[in-house]
Amino acid sequence: MTTPSKKTLLFDLDGTLVDSFPGIRTSFLHTLQEKEWEIPSEDRISQVPGPPMEWTLQDLGMTAEQAQDALKTYLDHYGLVGWDLSEEFPGMRDLLIRLKKDGFRLCTATSKGEFFAEKVLRKFDMFDLFDFMGAATDNGTRRSKSAVIKHVLESVGLEEPADILMIGDRSHDIEGSAEFGIDCVGVTWGYGNATEWSAARFTASTAEELERIIHDWA
Structure with missing residues (x-):
């Protein structure tokens, strides 16, 4: 299965891909x-x-x-x-492999600093699955989630919010993506709560449910 047009998925790291x-x-x-x-x-x-x-x-x-x-x-x-x-959340690496095979562009959008984000992604053999690693600067102005998302959009050349979906576990992911008109999937295996997730357009409780939501959205 391939997507009809190039769709981009922005993945949070801590609380979404790995239990840090x-x-x-x-x-x-x-x-x-x-x-x-x-x-x-x-x-x-x-x-x-x-x-x-x-x-x-x-x-x-x-x-x-x-x-x-x-x-x-x-x-x-x-x-x-x-x-x-850190430990990988069950099924997330396999999900990334399937999504990449299905034609999605994969990027991270994490408030974790670039150095540690890469170390963690490489530990779980996820780093090479991403087209672009968007992360915070360890020492600099790019610290908030919205600043990281802006960095990803500008670096990759993404201009159409309808073709972008954020996946994260906290209000920072939901609110940060909303600043750019991007919908978000709140994943309940992370560190957020029901109040935070209620602001997301979608909510997923398993990797399998997340995969269905992504394909229905695309």
Whole structure:
């Protein structure tokens, strides 16, 4: 089966393709302990994946300067320990292979920094399945999901929102893609909640359901 015209799929990484929470949690707690900062509740910790880490640190009460300093500690620890604790969500690599065979253009649109995004994708043999890796800059202005999506659209030369579909698990994916008139599939195996997913045009609870939604959309 092939798509009637070239359709582009933008995939979030953390919470969509891979379960990165164990590593993010480990490095996040290490950072707070190193900075002698109060540890939040597990409910709050569960919401850490998704937005840029410095946003989360400031939300905990750090100043912008403190958050940038803590971000360095986080990235150092994540580079040594955290990134390698990720696991592929069941069926996602096989789904990417089928989608690519069916004629879809595959891109990532992740708030994860470029360096670690590539490391994680290569760990699970996903990197070469993507036509373009859209990620945040580790040190720069491209940090928000909307900024990452804009980067992908401009780099790949995508101009028609109706031919683009975002797949992600958090409100940042849904709201970020909506800024460009792009529909989103909210995947429920990630780190979001029902309130966040309710804003998405589609919702998928398994890789098989996601595949059906994508083909029906195309």
